[in-house]
Amino acid sequence: MSSVTLDHVHKRFGTAKGVEDVHIHIESGEFFTFLGPSGCGKTTTLRMIAGFYYPTEGSIRFGSQEVTAVPPHKRNTxxxxxxxxxxxxxxxxxxxxxxLQVRRVAKGEAKERVERIMDLVRLTGYGERRIDQLSGGQQQRVALARALVIEPQILLLDEPLSNLDAKLREETRFEIKRLQLELGITTIYVTHDQSEAMSMSDRIMVMQGGEVQQVGTPHEIYHFPVNRFVASFIGETNLWNGTIVGVEGDEVKVRTASGQVLTGLRQNASPKARIAAGESVLMSIRPESIQESLVTEGENVVTGSVEMAEFTGACVNYVTRVGEESLRSMSINLGRPIKQRGETIRLQIPKESIYFTE
Ligand SMILES: Nc1ncnc2c1ncn2[C@@H]1O[C@H](COP(=O)(O)OP(=O)(O)OP(=O)(O)O)[C@@H](O)[C@H]1O
Ligand SMILES: [Mg+2]
Incomplete structure (x- = not known):
């Protein structure tokens, strides 16, 4: 087990930018995820940690050991x-x-270690099968066993579930998490699937265009997105532009494009949002925080017309037109009559669920 530090790491391919200024410290035993769309630099960053690429600038440490220029087979990943x-x-x-063969581990010991790992990933009895006689999920477990058997300090997983069907993905996701907890191994996981990242990780690094956007726990990333990209990439959200019309103590009043004034809280502002009268601000409001209001007027009660109603059994989802904006809401089904398209609806936006970002 080991911590991993990337100290202002850059990677350029000729003149093309791969990743820029990644500066993170991953704790020993942590489950840490690189999340972002295709081409954002996840694999490049992972490959620098494994030693398959060397950084153009910056340095990498495992614990206190500098490994920036150490070749892959000497890194114990x-x-x-x-x-x-x-x-x-x-x-x-x-x-x-x-x-183990490459590392010249004695045959008897190698056999023991392989069998123990096969048991751990639930492949006992499959030792003599050829790879092309296995299902996708079984192949995935062989790849995992092959990485684990050398008892690495750090486990690096590059979209390991991408070839599996939905059900197998879920099972394997659980399996990887179980193994990681059992072995307490520092794990760096790459995915472009935000729900995978949210459900498995201790912390997530969100990347875009080779640059780190935000590092935080799933809770922080979801509730306190630092910018529009993070807010919209992680889960569903409503993004409303507005202008701050007043700040009174803790409360921030914002006029939306349709002239509605909403109240939010200053403590829910990302560091880059400018909270002062006259400033433009972006508000992120999660659909599940919005509830149908039973009163017609009150703080943050907005009135609109239902554009789409969706009943899933457990939930009632609406898309509501509010002036020039549209607002998605998602509530637990409490057995109330469901509004139809064109009907008037009143929705309450709790002030603590408005997040200000840049
Ligand atoms: N060997 C290379 N030579 C030149 N450019 C490269 C090389 N490897 C990666 N890149 C570029 O660096 C950028 C980041 O690529 P990377 O493979 O890290 O993305 P990724 O986030 O892993 O994407 P995906 O989700 O599609 O796997 C891309 O623009 C890519 O074209
Ligand atoms: Mg990749």
């Missing part, structure tokens, strides 16, 4: 590649044992 990169002509056992 286990990596699962996106396409697994298994050896198709070898058996399951041979695939898993490969890393």
């Amino acid at each position: 286990g990596m699962v590649f996106q396409n697994y990169a298994l050896f198709p002509h070898m058996t399951v056992f041979e695939n898993i044992a490969f890393g």
Whole structure:
């Protein structure tokens, strides 16, 4: 187990920018995720940690050990590649044992370690099968076993679930988390799937265009997005532009494009949002925080016309037109009559659920 530090790491490919100024400290035993859309620099960053790329600038440490220019096989990291990169002509056992062979571990000990790992990833009995005789999920577990058997300090997983169907993804997600907790191993996980990142991680680094946007716990990233990109990439949200018309103590009054004045709280502002009268501000309001209001007037009660109503059994979801804006809401079904398209609806936006960002 080891902590991982990236100290102002940059990677350029010729003149093209790969990643820029990644500066993070990952704790020993942490489950840390790189999240972002295709091409944002997740794999590049992971490959620098594994040693397959060297940074153009900056340095990398495992614990207090500088590893910036150490080759991959001397880093003691286990990596699962996106396409697994298994050896198709070898058996399951041979695939898993490969890393031990390279490290010249004695045959008897290697056999013991491979069998223990096969048990851990629930592949006991599959040792003699060839890779092409396995399902996608089984192949995924072989790749995981191959990375784990060398007892790495750090486990690196690059979109390991991307080739699996929905049900298998969920099962394997649980499996990876179980293994990580059982072994207490520092794990760096790459995905572009925000729900995967949210459900598995201790902390998440959100990236876009080679740059880090935000690092935080799933709760922080969800509730306190630092900008429009993070707010919209993580879950569903309503993004409303507004102008601050007054700040009174803790309360911030904002006029929306449709002339409605909403009250929010200063404490819910990201560091880059400018909270002062006259400033423009972006508000992020999560659909699940908005409730149908039973009163016609009051603080943050907005009136609109239902554009779309969706009943899922457990929930009632509305898209409501409020002046020039549209507002998505999502509430638990309490058995009230469901509004139809075109009907007037009143919605209450709790002031503590408005987040100000830049
Ligand atoms: N070997 C390379 N040579 C040149 N450019 C590269 C190389 N590897 C990556 N890049 C570029 O660096 C950027 C980041 O790529 P990277 O593979 O890290 O993205 P990613 O976030 O892993 O995307 P995906 O989700 O599609 O796997 C991209 O613009 C990519 O084209
Ligand atoms: Mg990638």
